[in-house]
Amino acid sequence: AQTVTQSQPEMSVQEAETVTLSCTYDTSENNYYLFWYKQPPSRQMILVIRQEAYKQQNATENRFSVNFQKAAKSFSLKISDSQLGDTAMYFCAFMKRASGGSNYKLTFGKGTLLTVNP
């Protein structure tokens, strides 16, 4: 079985500063995808960034970047120049093939509630 662990239930950061959210995972698979999703108070889950395990280069999307350490099974999210609109629950997610089928499924960590303070 694979698990996704987010060890920081809550974090806060001042506007314009940088914050890093941690995520570790456990798997015996060699090919998989990792994602960070955010869920603001509006409840809608929004994809922030994704990383394919085969790619050594860390993914970057504007102010969001990851530090992917495959051997350590670590996948942290760095948010630069934090904005008030970044306040949300952030979920790390692991995707692998579902047993007995051709579809893939997401398994989420417990989430980190990030508050950006003015």
Next chain:
Amino acid sequence: DTEVTQTPKHLVMGMTNKKSLKCEQHMGHRAMYWYKQKAKKPPELMFVYSYEKLSINESVPSRFSPECPNSSLLNLHLHALQPEDSALYLCASSVTGAMGTEAFFGQGTRLTVV
């Protein structure tokens, strides 16, 4: 149109009621998903439909009955629910169910069972 639309946004139902949740997308996606999310918890996968066929059922009780009438529409029929079934029900879709494809989520239906 990059939206997944869920209706209703809120639903209160009694334990003897029958109700349905609706999810719609017009992005041409062929995989659709139902997730259940309890307060302050991550979403948990319930069902996956791929090309209108049920692909994954995560051992969900039969009081939850999914239906995919066409490639744009996904329903979740509810019957004889328990108070512990109260949760946010999220629908999502993706281009296919293949590895790495982004899932687009709706805003969810907040269900309360009384």
